Amino acid sequence: MILVFLGPPGAGKGTQAKILEDRFGYRQISTGDMLRKHRADKTALGLEAQSYMDAGKLVPDDLVIRMVEAELANADNIIVDGFPRTIPQADAFDAVLARKGLDAVAVIFDVDYNVLAERITGRWSNPRTGRVYHAKFNPPKQAGIDDEDGGPLVQRPDDAADVVTKRLVEYDEKTTPLIAHYEKRGDFVHVNGLGEIDDVTRAIIAKLPDVGKPIVSTS
Ligand code: AMP
Helix, strand or coil: CEEEEECCCCCCHHHHHHHHHHHHCCEEEEHHHHHHHHHHCCCHHHHHHHHHHHCCCCCCHHHHHHHHHHHHHHCCCEEEECCCCCHHHHHHHHHHHHHHCCCEEEEEEECCHHHHHHHHHCEEECCCCCCEEECCCECCCECCECCCCCCECECCHHHCHHHHHHHHHHHHHHHCHHHHHHHHHCCEEEEECCCCHHHHHHHHHHHCHHHHCCCCCCC
16 A cells, blocks of 8 residues: 655654654655755755755755656555645656555644744754654653663754755645645545644544554565
8 A cells, every 4th residue: 555644744644654664664754854865865856855845945856856757666554744735746746656556545633833833943863773752742751862772862953943844835835735636636645634633643543554563565
């Protein structure tokens, strides 16, 4: 199964993707994590993307599509988190899936924008794995330290309140049209992203029972 996680920054997409990855063997493809890795490695793509990311803007479609295409060579049983984020990205993704005879289901995270600021500004993440914590709602065992690899957690510079506002404007303008795109095709579910972490996972599985079945590898 291919899941497209759609929702604004702070909706819980990355948290849920990691849970489904750990429990059921999905592979999370997070374009945000990939871009941060490119930046850290100072690749040409990372250097080009960084001014957009710092400003809370979307990185141009051609860069993102090129970056993701290689990852989609093996596209089954993936969760795309933070991609597609524009109609041209969705069209490019649809074309890849059509070539492979695969379908995607959109999981749309419904959230109230008022809670997002608190969720995002309390966020700490592991830059090595992308695992996300929250100082209040989902704290690590030891503050600032990842439970799994014992390395330091960081706060993302673009999680600062002024940049978050710009990211939400980008989301409204460029990404919300994707909700209608997937609703029109009929393969979508809505989940309430405001619940407790476990409740959101349960809601995803309740609406998409196949998600909770073990993945049988075909490769
Ligand atoms: P995220 O971690 O998903 O919140 O992404 C962080 C930043 O990376 C975004 O604010 C954008 O600048 C950039 N980014 C991530 N995914 C995409 C995408 N699919 N299209 C364009 N820019 C993206």
